[in-house]
Amino acid sequence: MQQLSVVDRAGTGVLDLLASVGAVATFGVRALLESTRPPYEGREVLKHIYQFGYRSAPLILAAGFAIGVVLSMHTRASLARFGAESLIPAGLAMALIRETGPLTAGLLVAGRVGAGIGAEIGAMKVSEQIDALEANAVDAFKYLAVTRIIALMIVMPLLTILMDFSGIVGGYVAEAAVSGMSWRVYLERAFSYITYSDIIPATLKTVVFGYLIAAVSSYLGFTTSRGTEGVGEASTRSVVLASMLIIVSNVVLVKVIFFFYPAVSA
Numbered sequence: 001m002q003q004l005s006v007v008d009r010a011g012t013g014v015l016d017l018l019a020s021v022g023a024v025a026t027f028g029v030r031a032l033l034e035s036t037r038p039p040y041e042g043r044e045v046l047k048h049i050y051q052f053g054y055r056s057a058p059l060i061l062a063a064g065f066a067i068g069v070v071l072s073m074h075t076r077a078s079l080a081r082f083g084a085e086s087l088i089p090a091g092l093a094m095a096l097i098r099e100t101g102p103l104t105a106g107l108l109v110a111g112r113v114g115a116g117i118g119a120e121i122g123a124m125k126v127s128e129q130i131d132a133l134e135a136n137a138v139d140a141f142k143y144l145a146v147t148r149i150i151a152l153m154i155v156m157p158l159l160t161i162l163m164d165f166s167g168i169v170g171g172y173v174a175e176a177a178v179s180g181m182s183w184r185v186y187l188e189r190a191f192s193y194i195t196y197s198d199i200i201p202a203t204l205k206t207v208v209f210g211y212l213i214a215a216v217s218s219y220l221g222f223t224t225s226r227g228t229e230g231v232g233e234a235s236t237r238s239v240v241l242a243s244m245l246i247i248v249s250n251v252v253l254v255k256v257i258f259f260f261y262p263a264v265s266a
Contacts, residue, residue: 028215034146041147048151052113053158063108064163068170071095089190092171097194098202101164103250106209110242114217117148118238121221122231145218149211156210157203201257208249213242
């Protein structure tokens with residue numbers, strides 16, 4: 001009987017997980033469909049673009065600069081063994097643009113913006129502000145969730161470009177401090193092996209990251225319960241779940257990019 005009870009609990013847990021995944025997926029698909037129908041709430045989208053993009057820029061720039069410095073030091077330590085110091089800028093730029101920049105930007109935004117969305121919408125849910133919006137004939141789903149999803153899908157590629165730029169600057173500072181390389185030579189070497197097939201797919205995949213972060217965080221906010229305790233839980237779960245989905249989706253997106261751009265994997 002005890003063994004049967006364990007099996008029952010495991011089966012219930014799996015069913016609950018699948019139900020949660022289905023609910024989040026339904027929420028996200030509904031948001032995409034609603035984004036194509038008027039009204040478009042342009043002013044609200046612009047407000048969130050400012051909140052998510054402009055206010056996240058200092059964090060992205062600082063993190064990108066630090067990552068560029070660290071990558072430059074590690075790349076130098078590795079390539080110096082083979083006498084290939086001239087490839088340091090190209091190796092750093094390729095690592096940043098293809099993978100490190102997009103993934104790091106996604107995880108940072110999941111921590112900063114995802115937690116904020118989950119907490120903000122969750123607080124509105126438990127204080128019945130969402131019900132008040134519905135009572136005033138405002139589509140709360142579109143006004144609160146869809147606008148945030150659209151804004152974050154627009155912002156993520158821009159933040160990724162900032163991350164790549166600041167990382168390259170950080171790499172240059174580290175390299176110039178060691179070898180005295182000029183900025184012009186550094187840039188020429190950094191982009192000598194970089195093509196548009198490296199930059200565009202890696203940057204555009206962050207649109208998916210933005211969609212996942214905003215959709216998951218909004219869903220957890222809309223389903224918040226148990227007062228302030230539930231708001232805190234929604235904020236924490238938003239960061240954890242969004243980060244996990246970014247990591248998993250990144251694996252899938254990299255395989256898709258390699259399929260459509262075989263040269264990138266060469």
